[in-house]
Amino acid sequence: MKRFQCHCGQEVFFENRRCQRCGRHLGYDPQRGTMVALAQRGGDGWWCEENGVAYRLCGNRLNYGVCNGLVEVGDSNPLCVACRLNRTIPNISIPQNLERWGRIEQAKRRLIYGLLELGLPLEAPVAGYPRGLSFDFLEDQRSNPAVPQEFVTTGHFKGVITLxxxxxxxxxxxxxxxxxxxxxxxxxxxFRHESGHYYFELLVPDRQGFMALFGDPGQPYGQALQRYYNQGALAGWENDYISAYASAHPIEDWAECFAHYLHMLDTLETAAARGIIVPLSDVEPIDRLLQRWDTLAVSVNELNRSLGLQDAYPFVVTPAVADKLRFVDAAIGRYEAVPT
Structure with a gap:
């Protein structure tokens, strides 16, 4: 994550909606990838930046206080780029759900930030999913006895990420x-894992290279997951997989590696922005990223241990996993290289 400043010079953060120094309202402009200090323009619902650029506040901020996204002039949708992807939001008549939804939206906006930074599409149909990327935030009877679902599983199906x-x-x-x-x-x-499922068809049209590293994605998926839940991870999974769950099926292995690639990029960008590591170049080679990540991840874990906390990144990037992360990097790079 980059570092942001209010127009008054105060440092502000990706989640902020107001500057603590000058009191200005803040919003995130996803098209420019920056936080914006705003002043209200009369009573017409528009807000202006210092340079005169006008925005509307996201409807989910106005109505529920769960977003800080901005809507550009000329966009008729009342919701920001991130919030318009929601198909189903939690039942906010249940008091705890408004707070839960706010936490969900914070995480989702960080996902969207990373995807936009990589130039990946959000609303364009991908792999035949007509809506593009969308989200359902659902309850089961553990949190709301009135709903019919006994258990809701987080997952991805036909372009919809369910949480x-x-x-x-x-x-x-x-x-x-x-x-x-x-x-x-x-x-x-x-979110990062499930988005990996969503982008698989877009980023991996050629299965040959994929199969050499991950295995056959055509393996019966349901059977593979059932075997994992009944018998556990493959023996010796630590050598070839980033997590135990990644060993369940090649598609889960891809989704886990995609998520860890996003973890790596976001954390490295944050560390560089804060002067913890040397700034990243615009085109950082993947081997260099992996080297820097190895050093940073160890340091972050040691900092957590110094505070009596669990490791922030309790994983090991083995040579086999590094090859898979190189594949993810190349797949995204090939997509970015295609003219639009």
Missing amino acids: NVLEADDVQRVWQRELSSERYRTVLGH
């Missing part, structure tokens, strides 16, 4: 992480 609203509850998420014997479980991690 169980309980994933935004820290206690419930940690309980599920322990129950599943996982090393890491976050809302942002879910």
